[in-house]
Amino acid sequence: MPEKVVIIGSGPAGWTAAIYAARANLQPLVFEGAITEENQIKGTLPLGQLNLTTEVENYPGFPEGDSREYLRTALPPAVQPYLAQANKPQPSPGINGPELMALMRQQAINFGTRVITEDILRVDLQRYPFILVPSDTADQAERPPVEALTVIIATGARANYLGLPSEDQFKNRGVSACAVCDGALPRFRNKPLVVVGGGDSAVEEATYLTKFASQVYMVHRRDELRASKIMQGRALANPKITMKWNRALQEVLGNESDGVTGARLASTVDKETEEVASSGVFLAIGHTPNTDFLRGQVELDKAGYIRWTVPQRTYTSVEGVFAAGDVADSYYRQAVTAAGTGCMAALDAERWLAARGEH
Numbered sequence: 001m002p003e004k005v006v007i008i009g010s011g012p013a014g015w016t017a018a019i020y021a022a023r024a025n026l027q028p029l030v031f032e033g034a035i036t037e038e039n040q041i042k043g044t045l046p047l048g049q050l051n052l053t054t055e056v057e058n059y060p061g062f063p064e065g066d067s068r069e070y071l072r073t074a075l076p077p078a079v080q081p082y083l084a085q086a087n088k089p090q091p092s093p094g095i096n097g098p099e100l101m102a103l104m105r106q107q108a109i110n111f112g113t114r115v116i117t118e119d120i121l122r123v124d125l126q127r128y129p130f131i132l133v134p135s136d137t138a139d140q141a142e143r144p145p146v147e148a149l150t151v152i153i154a155t156g157a158r159a160n161y162l163g164l165p166s167e168d169q170f171k172n173r174g175v176s177a178c179a180v181c182d183g184a185l186p187r188f189r190n191k192p193l194v195v196v197g198g199g200d201s202a203v204e205e206a207t208y209l210t211k212f213a214s215q216v217y218m219v220h221r222r223d224e225l226r227a228s229k230i231m232q233g234r235a236l237a238n239p240k241i242t243m244k245w246n247r248a249l250q251e252v253l254g255n256e257s258d259g260v261t262g263a264r265l266a267s268t269v270d271k272e273t274e275e276v277a278s279s280g281v282f283l284a285i286g287h288t289p290n291t292d293f294l295r296g297q298v299e300l301d302k303a304g305y306i307r308w309t310v311p312q313r314t315y316t317s318v319e320g321v322f323a324a325g326d327v328a329d330s331y332y333r334q335a336v337t338a339a340g341t342g343c344m345a346a347l348d349a350e351r352w353l354a355a356r357g358e359h
């Protein structure tokens with residue numbers, strides 16, 4: 001028997017789709033991704049980008065407070081060792097990313113969602129029912145193909161990093177790829193900060209960070225921003241933003257106890273280097289959608305994001321295949337918008353099946 005709904009991906013979009021699909025009696029099956037070294041390096045482990053962040057202060061419903069007591073009752077004991085923050089001796093403020101994702105996952109499971117901790121390696125969406133081929137990490141092989149009447153793709157996107165060892169060393173201790181998520185944390189307040197990039201995201205992040213930072217250095221590899229003129233104007237007029245033109249981030253500087261303390265910048269036009277003091281380094285050099293396994297199967301835009309084909313719907317170019325979250329959204333990229341489109345995708349899938357008499 002084909003599955004009624006298969007959801008690929010396990011960020012806020014995937015779990016919200018699963019919660020709605022499960023409550024509609026569609027018995028969803030979620031492929032949450034495989035736990036492999038390759039996925040760790042790429043930033044595509046299960047539970048998505050939120051699982052790689054610390055505090056989440058902008059997801060509605062989790063105001064500041066000690067979340068540990070709630071987590072103890074909401075999550076089975078087996079999950080709790082994974083929640084490093086939950087076991088910290090001091091109260092955690094509100095919720096952090098891994099906790100929020102563990103709660104969403106559990107909520108989906110509570111309503112009957114089945115979860116397989118593997119990737120989908122490739123799909124055949126030209127056949128119906130659709131064919132999905134999962135990985136089998138234990139045997140380093142492939143599992144038997146799964147047939148599906150509808151598919152919700154919620155594989156998200158990953159932030160681009162430069163690939164410096166020092167970036168890895170200080171991730172979550174001053175190195176971030178999301179100013180909106182992390183900018184207001186105490187470690188960044190009233191301190192100089194570095195933003196790398198020259199697009200709209202970099203300008204937006206730099207401008208946003210001036211609310212907290214004493215000064216923001218924008219490090220861009222050319223002498224001209226890619227960002228739209230209006231955004232450029234805003235950044236260039238901001239007295240707290242200092243442009244570091246023709247510079248590349250060479251190394252994030254820091255130590256074990258303080259995390260990030262500065263950045264070494266190298267000129268892109270001569271051999272000069274300089275060091276700036278900074279308590280944070282924000283990478284804003286674009287994102288890459290996780291759509292490699294879909295090439296040729298569903299319409300993507302030129303950056304590789306899935307194209308939504310009908311306004312206000314999560315429809316893709318293949319009927320019966322829906323997309324939710326960052327995999328189809330290079331613009332908002334927030335947990336709450338991903339969750340919203342996850343809900344939409346489940347409702348779209350349910351109605352599509354109902355219209356065909358399958359549900």
Ligand code: NAP
Pocket residue numbers: 162196197198199200201202204221222225226227284285286287330331
């Ligand atoms: P983007 O437009 O692709 O810009 C990426 C920036 O990072 C570019 O300035 C690029 O430099 C730089 N970069 C890329 N790889 C690099 C590397 N290896 N080393 C150093 N620098 C590197 O990406 P984005 O800013 O994330 O924007 C994505 C999309 O979302 C765009 O369409 C944007 O307009 C939109 N967006 C809109 C808003 C808004 O309107 N409020 C806000 C955010 C994003 P070069 O310029 O030299 O290539």
